[in-house]
Amino acid sequence: MAQYQIAVVVGSLRKDSFNRKLAGALEKLFPADFSFIQVRIDDLPLYNQDDDSHPCAQVTRLKGEIAAAQGVLFFTPEYNRSIPGVLKNAIDHASRPYGKSSWNGKPAAIMGASVGPIGTAMAQQHLRNILAYLNMPTLGQPEAFIHNKEGLYDADGNIAEASQKFMQSWVDAYVAWVKRHA
Numbered sequence: 001m002a003q004y005q006i007a008v009v010v011g012s013l014r015k016d017s018f019n020r021k022l023a024g025a026l027e028k029l030f031p032a033d034f035s036f037i038q039v040r041i042d043d044l045p046l047y048n049q050d051d052d053s054h055p056c057a058q059v060t061r062l063k064g065e066i067a068a069a070q071g072v073l074f075f076t077p078e079y080n081r082s083i084p085g086v087l088k089n090a091i092d093h094a095s096r097p098y099g100k101s102s103w104n105g106k107p108a109a110i111m112g113a114s115v116g117p118i119g120t121a122m123a124q125q126h127l128r129n130i131l132a133y134l135n136m137p138t139l140g141q142p143e144a145f146i147h148n149k150e151g152l153y154d155a156d157g158n159i160a161e162a163s164q165k166f167m168q169s170w171v172d173a174y175v176a177w178v179k180r181h182a
C-alpha cells in the first residue's frame with residue numbers, strides 16, 4: 001500500500017510531450033510505497049482573482065489533489081527561457097485564495113526536458129523562485145537538466161542504461177527529501 005502520494009504536474013499540454021514521457025519513465029524508478037497522481041491543468045480557466053470566492057470545479061479539484069499529496073513533482077518545458085504560461089496559471093490557481101495555498105510546505109522537485117542543450121535550466125531557475133515564495137522545500141541537488149535526445153529511452157520507453165544511474169540518484173534523493181519533510 002502506497003504511503004506517499006505524489007502530485008505530478010507536467011507543464012506541457014502537447015500530446016506527445018517529452019516532459020510527460022519523462023514523468024512516466026521516472027515514476028517507474030520509485031519504491032513501492034510511492035504512488036502518483038497526474039494533475040490535470042489543461043481544463044483550468046485563466047486565473048482571475050475575482051473568482052477566488054467561487055472557484056470552479058476544476059480549480060477545486062486541482063487544489064484538492066495538491067492538498068492530499070505528500071509531495072509535488074514538476075516536469076517543465078522551457079518556453080522562451082521561462083516556464084510555460086499554462087504551468088504558471090495552474091500554480092497561481094492553487095496558491096489562492098490568499099492564506100489558503102495548497103502548495104504550502106509540500107516537498108518539491110523539478111525536472112525538465114527540452115530539445116535544447118541547456119535542458120530547461122533557465123525555466124527551472126524561474127520555477128525555483130516561485131516555489132521558494134510558495135514555501136515549498138525544493139530539492140537542490142542533483143539538478144536535472146534533460147536534453148531530449150536519441151538514446152535517452154530504451155525500446156520500451158524506460159530510461160536507457162546510460163542515464164539510469166543518474167536518474168535513480170535523483171529519485172533516491174527526492175524519496176529521502178519527501179520522507180524528511182512529510
Ligand SMILES: Cc1cc2nc3c(=O)[nH]c(=O)nc-3n(C[C@H](O)[C@H](O)[C@H](O)COP(=O)(O)O)c2cc1C
Pocket residue numbers: 012013014016017018019020077078079080081082113114115116117118119120
Ligand atoms: C513557445 C515555445 C518556446 C520555446 N522556448 C524554448 C526555450 O527557451 N528553450 C528551449 O530549450 N526550448 C524551447 N522551446 C522548445 C521546447 O524545448 C520543445 O518544444 C519541447 O518539446 C517542449 O516540451 P514538451 O515536449 O514537453 O512539450 C520552445 C518551444 C515553444 C513552443
